[in-house]
Amino acid sequence: MPNNAQLETFTAGAETAVDVAQIERQLHELWQLAAESEKDPTQRQITRACLFNFIVLSETEAGATHASEVISTLTSRHPCRAIVLSVASNSPTSELSASISAHCHLAGTGQKQVCCEQIAIHASGQSVAHLGSAVLPLLESDLPTIVWWPGNFLTRMDLFRRLIAVADRVIYDTSTWPDPQPQLAGLVRVLTEYPRCRFTDLSWTRLGLWRKLAAEFFDEPHCCAELMQIRAVDIVHGRGPGAALRAWLYGSWVAAQLRWPLPETRARIHLSERDDRDATSVGILSVAIKTGDATFSVRKNHGESTASATVDMPNACGLPRKRAFWPADDASLLSQELDHPARDPVYEKSLVIAASLLENIRQ
Amino acid sequence: MKTTLGTNPLREGISTQQAPEPCALVIFGATGDLTHRKLVPALYNLAHEGQLPQSFAIVGFARRPKTHDEFRAELRDSVAQFSRFQPINPGVWDSFAQAIFYHQSEFADAKGYKSLDGFLRKLDAERGTAGRRLFYLATAPTEFIGIIEQLGANGLVQSGTGTQQRIIVEKPFGRSLPTAEELNHALAGVFDERHIFRIDHYLGKETVQNILALRFANEIFEPIWNQKYIDHVQITVAESLGVEGRGGYYDQSGAIRDMVQNHMMQLLCLVAAEPPTALEAEVIRDEKVKVLRAIRPIAPDQVQQFTVRGQYASGSMAGKPVPGYREEKSVSPDSRTETFVALKLFIDNWRWAGVPFYLRHGKRLPKGVAEIAIQFKAPPAVLFAAESPEPLQPNVLVLRIQPDEGIAVRMNAKVPGNVINLQPVKMDFLYGGSFGARSPEAYERLLHDAIAGDSTLFTRRDEVERSWRIIDAIIAGWDASPAPFPYESGTWGPPEADEFIERDGREWRRP
Numbered sequence: 001m002p003n004n005a006q007l008e009t010f011t012a013g014a015e016t017a018v019d020v021a022q023i024e025r026q027l028h029e030l031w032q033l034a035a036e037s038e039k040d041p042t043q044r045q046i047t048r049a050c051l052f053n054f055i056v057l058s059e060t061e062a063g064a065t066h067a068s069e070v071i072s073t074l075t076s077r078h079p080c081r082a083i084v085l086s087v088a089s090n091s092p093t094s095e096l097s098a099s100i101s102a103h104c105h106l107a108g109t110g111q112k113q114v115c116c117e118q119i120a121i122h123a124s125g126q127s128v129a130h131l132g133s134a135v136l137p138l139l140e141s142d143l144p145t146i147v148w149w150p151g152n153f154l155t156r157m158d159l160f161r162r163l164i165a166v167a168d169r170v171i172y173d174t175s176t177w178p179d180p181q182p183q184l185a186g187l188v189r190v191l192t193e194y195p196r197c198r199f200t201d202l203s204w205t206r207l208g209l210w211r212k213l214a215a216e217f218f219d220e221p222h223c224c225a226e227l228m229q230i231r232a233v234d235i236v237h238g239r240g241p242g243a244a245l246r247a248w249l250y251g252s253w254v255a256a257q258l259r260w261p262l263p264e265t266r267a268r269i270h271l272s273e274r275d276d277r278d279a280t281s282v283g284i285l286s287v288a289i290k291t292g293d294a295t296f297s298v299r300k301n302h303g304e305s306t307a308s309a310t311v312d313m314p315n316a317c318g319l320p321r322k323r324a325f326w327p328a329d330d331a332s333l334l335s336q337e338l339d340h341p342a343r344d345p346v347y348e349k350s351l352v353i354a355a356s357l358l359e360n361i362r363q
Numbered sequence: 364m365k366t367t368l369g370t371n372p373l374r375e376g377i378s379t380q381q382a383p384e385p386c387a388l389v390i391f392g393a394t395g396d397l398t399h400r401k402l403v404p405a406l407y408n409l410a411h412e413g414q415l416p417q418s419f420a421i422v423g424f425a426r427r428p429k430t431h432d433e434f435r436a437e438l439r440d441s442v443a444q445f446s447r448f449q450p451i452n453p454g455v456w457d458s459f460a461q462a463i464f465y466h467q468s469e470f471a472d473a474k475g476y477k478s479l480d481g482f483l484r485k486l487d488a489e490r491g492t493a494g495r496r497l498f499y500l501a502t503a504p505t506e507f508i509g510i511i512e513q514l515g516a517n518g519l520v521q522s523g524t525g526t527q528q529r530i531i532v533e534k535p536f537g538r539s540l541p542t543a544e545e546l547n548h549a550l551a552g553v554f555d556e557r558h559i560f561r562i563d564h565y566l567g568k569e570t571v572q573n574i575l576a577l578r579f580a581n582e583i584f585e586p587i588w589n590q591k592y593i594d595h596v597q598i599t600v601a602e603s604l605g606v607e608g609r610g611g612y613y614d615q616s617g618a619i620r621d622m623v624q625n626h627m628m629q630l631l632c633l634v635a636a637e638p639p640t641a642l643e644a645e646v647i648r649d650e651k652v653k654v655l656r657a658i659r660p661i662a663p664d665q666v667q668q669f670t671v672r673g674q675y676a677s678g679s680m681a682g683k684p685v686p687g688y689r690e691e692k693s694v695s696p697d698s699r700t701e702t703f704v705a706l707k708l709f710i711d712n713w714r715w716a717g718v719p720f721y722l723r724h725g726k727r728l729p730k731g732v733a734e735i736a737i738q739f740k741a742p743p744a745v746l747f748a749a750e751s752p753e754p755l756q757p758n759v760l761v762l763r764i765q766p767d768e769g770i771a772v773r774m775n776a777k778v779p780g781n782v783i784n785l786q787p788v789k790m791d792f793l794y795g796g797s798f799g800a801r802s803p804e805a806y807e808r809l810l811h812d813a814i815a816g817d818s819t820l821f822t823r824r825d826e827v828e829r830s831w832r833i834i835d836a837i838i839a840g841w842d843a844s845p846a847p848f849p850y851e852s853g854t855w856g857p858p859e860a861d862e863f864i865e866r867d868g869r870e871w872r873r874p
Contacts, residue, residue: 049624049797077796107795114793208377209413214372216417224371257372306454321412322458346376 002026007033008273011046011115013072015099019123019250020134023098027117030100045112046104049079052338053145055163056084063150066330067272068118073331075116076105078338081140082118087159091124094112096134096363098122144168144341148334152177154186163204164194171337173202175242175283184245184328184355191348191361198343201351202333203242203283210284210298211327213309214254217289217296218322227258229291232268236285240274243283244352247271250284252353253346269357276302300325383815385497386416387483390504391470391510393423393434397533399441402501405806407442410459411452412803418491424479425464427633434465447804452850462490470506472868476517483519492690495812496520497530508549515553527668529558530630534625535560536822538616539838542830546593547824558811561822565626567805570768572839574633574735575647577762578772579660584760585638587739589714595867597721599874600764601728603680605852606702607792617700618672622724624834628655629822630764631720634735635710644819648826656831666840671848671856671863673703675727685727685852701847702726704838705860707867719852721864723871729851732874733764742775750783759872768794 002010010016010030018026034046038049054071057203058064072186104115107280123131139145146169153160153172157181164170174187176179191199193287251269254260260268276285286299294313301308301322309322310320326336374839388406390398398466407648409415439460443451468475468726477668484703486492498514511530514520520528530550537543548558565571578584587593600622606613613621632651644737661669675815676687688694710720739758747755759773780783812820855861864871 045794047791049793051797077798107767107793112793114795211373214375214379214415215371216372216413218373219417227372252710255374257375301454304454320458321417322454324411324452325456344376 002030002033003059004037005031006030007037010100011102011113013103015120017097017099017351020096020098023100023119023138024090026272027100027119038326040134047107047112049080049116050079050140050143050218051116052080052143054078054080054082054127054138055147055148055167056082056144057149057151057153057156057159058084058086058150059088059156060317061086063122064122066147067119068148070331070334071116071118072103074334074338075103077335079114079116080146081143082116082121083135083138084118086120086122087128088122088124088130089128094125094127096121096123096127096130098134102111114333128159131159135163136166139166146338148172148249149331150176152180152183154183154190156191157246164197168199169198169200169341171200171202171334173242174245174334175203175206175240177242180245181248181358183271184351185359188352188355191351199343199348200337200344201347202330202337202346203246204249204347204350205333205337206283206328208252208336209307209323210250210287211253213298213307213321213323214287214289214296217309217311223270225296225312226291226296229252229293230289231257231268231292233286234286235269236237236287237270237271237283238284238285241271243337244271244273248354248358249350250287252357254289255355256346256349262360265353266357266360311339364749381862382520383416384495385416385491385493386497386814387420387422387486387490387492388497388499389422389424389466389479389483389812390499390501391424391506393425393465393502393756394429394437395425397501398423399438399732400445401806402440402499402810403438403806404447405804407446407451407456407459408448408803408807409811410450411446411455416814418493419462420486420490420492420778421463422479422486423463424468424475425465426467426469428467429465430550431463431465431874435460435463436664438463450830457559459482463829465630470502470510473513473517476513476519477581480519481516489548493639498528498530500530500532504533504538506534506821509544511549511553520553523848527555527558527824528817529560529813529816531560531810532552533562535616535620536625536827537831538620540828540835543831543835547828551824552780556819556824556851558816558819559824560809562809562813563625563629564809565629565764566820566822567809568764568809569763569803570764571630571633573794574630574762575639575642578634579638588737590716592739593695593718594635594740595624595719595721595869596631597738598627598634599722599732599736599872600627600724601731601855602724602726603728603731604696605675605685605727606688609689610690613702614694614698614700618702618704618724618726619834619837623704623706623722624830625822626677627722627724628830630735631708631722632826634737634762635720637714637773642819644817644821647819648714652823652825652829653712654710655826655833657710657715658745658833659711661706661708661835661837662844663836663840666837666844669707670795671703671705671860672701672839672841673725673850673860674698674700674847675702675725675852676849678727678854680727680853687849687852698848699843702849703728703850703860704843704857705863707858707863708833719867721869721871723856723860727851728855729853730874731768734874735762735764736760736872747783747785756787761872763794770794777788783828796837 012148031048037043045322058069065083097119101117101118104113106113145167147163147167148171235247236242255265305325306322308322466479537546632654635654636650639650674688688702706722708720737760741757761771763769769792773787773789775785776788778786848859850857
């Protein structure tokens, strides 16, 4: 049975090494101790909260550290049981080790701490093959399981298939994939193979404000009619990771929503690349949607965390608008996505078109 | 809830709500506290979230002379202090500030309204506000009717586009049934009821909206939500503050007008209403009115039996001495105004027959808290009677509105050991613990809905008048009764309030 000092270490976020087979028991005892200390009015009250299982897969030590930092932020809004899997497949030694810690946040008026547990499992060498059996018993029942795979899961399909068997949702970020464009077709195949799982690309999430600002142009009926007159979508993107792919996804989104056939999509979507200091953080620098009479533009304002939307057309619909970009760090992007549990058919349609366009270019 | 514009295929899957139609928001009382602390920070938050119409303007209407830029500068300070987005995003603020204007006039000066009309038409041309107006009465209530009449008389309510303009009215909606009727009559003379938005900021609170979700999105509650299983309901809105400089207003109002007639009656309605057939404004409000109609009136000669009122005397709060109500600034030294009220109401319908609803509100109570407690009937004392000398505690479901918004259930469990020993335990769901504390402010939600024309979270004329009908009868009884019972500041009200509920074999919860 753990003591109060161990409980304090645990809730302070420090890692405590634990035998893999004893993880559940150790956590149970710690939470029980926390519940008992709640009766002591001199102790801060602790509430454990958990809305889903959150499995994170990392293939580097730095990745595992980053995941832990992201979870610490994320759990203030999305309490969960986090299971961070640190995998070193090429290691000559086989090892399976684990540690537990908690992320605690003051809730409400600051009288209560709401805590979530994090389980870190490190697997190396041959032990990686047994990782599934270590994870499955740790999943909280009756709660959804979300896998966040910051790297490219297409290169680790063996492990991916084991995890997706229990996953309701997989979150990834094609911006981090080296040379992602040729891999879109493979991604589409995986999405088709697992129709019950929701797939989320944080690259797509980063397009949120760009999509929203463009959509707002066409809310008014007389502007909406312009949608049928679009001749070109000019997208300027930077040279940052995944910037070109994001631009393709954006163009494909317009095409998907307006049901353009592929040949017309190819003719109307124009991408160009430009050096820009801000490019790494934003990806897309500007978008111009052109019809016969009008140009609807969205551009990132240099040196500001804002984007401006303007219309150049007779009887313009709406005035120029300026909006703050939503934060684009991993924790903020994940938080935005976790607010929306349902499948995203718009993303899936756009991905299919982007994959087709890029496949065509390669040929 | 509803969106306002036609189908736009690019909107599919975009998580934020569609921006409402263009409009100009005219705030009467633009230099007042409400505008600075609540309204404009909420509008800035909406701008930050991209939820204001693309073509939008805010026109402040007040007496003091001021330029547009001076007004913008003052509002910037308020936003910097009261917005939930800190620090101010300069880009967003600059864009937002361009839509802010100031119009100086006396409220009773017809010329001021004529020139306002001209200014709004100019904004229509320059900013695309399309002839749509939303008027916000954030002035002293004594100005309401005059402003409404001026709006009507000076042609501001029927625009050239044929659009019917909307109006938001802050509480109090009158101070009695006749004055509420007078206000409603004035409103109805100028605006269609569909375009009148009576704001009760309690309805903008997430946890209040969550009452409907809890009741009707969970199968486990509805079957037991009736007189067969529920013993009684306690609705408590306790404030630790005193009148805080509002003594002059409060002395004319009192606890029952200030809190019970509006906020607490709305809470009662949401707890007691039948399932609406749709999440639509009129359907939900119809159900609330049915509850109000079913509340058994308390006749003036029954107030001793069904109500208790109190007035705080000096005492101490958080270890510091505080003055009594009659010693507060602008309060009459022989005031009979109540600062505490406890009511017992019955809803005479099939679901609630015989179930008392106890409502309790007071100032200078030990802590600020708002909650609804549903107390279920005690289980039959058969099985555990021999082992448990004390009667079993009944189950209680507590909906905490503020602070620490959440839901708690009290149930009985066996204490581990070789003998049967039962003890009540609490299962606690903390809203902020599960969803974080990032909810929009109540005014944000309500302003967005009013701009979008969605009146679900606003109070309808018949709700207001039905509620006053109940309250007026109580006040009439009090006028013929002895003065309110004094209670020491920092306590849970007068001892008579405890006796009041104990007569029924029940006791107040200690929230």
